[in-house]
Amino acid sequence: MLSKINIFRGYRLTQALVIVLFSLLLSGCFTVTWVSPYDQKLVDGLEEFHKDAATFVVKMENDGSKKDSFQEFKPEYDKLMVKLDTLLVRATANSSHIDDHGMDIQELINEALADATGGDPNQFKDVSLSAAQIIDLRNLIVKWREDHKLQDRSTGVWKVRRAALGRAIVAVMTFELSKKAE
Incomplete structure (x- = not known):
């Protein structure tokens, strides 16, 4: 009993x-912190990166289809990569502001995105969504560089890439600006 x-x-x-x-x-x-806080310096850096990348793409549309043009444009690719790496460091540093519950939610989002796109669910493990979007943007530039290294690119390809760059920047900026307190 x-x-x-x-x-x-x-x-x-x-x-x-x-x-x-x-x-x-x-x-x-x-309280649950779902995303990293709004970061004006990150927004400013993304705007600067977009100006540089868009200028680069216009140059590529005009001159990038020349035979063996990769070496001529390699310093431009390097400059873009350094800017993205700097932005990534800032976004990753802000990931520490996200609590465990927020990181759990982001992990679920990453898994869902990986399922939808066939990507690796661990690609963005332990980083904020802002950092993950910058990693995506960086991967885009890496892909451009590798493609350019392997073959000459036509003007039409760079027009498509300019549109892809614009969409990627809009996605990151929209997310960052949505965090801004009204």
């Missing part, structure tokens, strides 16, 4: 604890 009473008390204690925790959660005592 005594053991049944102890089990009942343990059950009631657990039930009471769950009710208290749930009440605290509903009352707003717990």
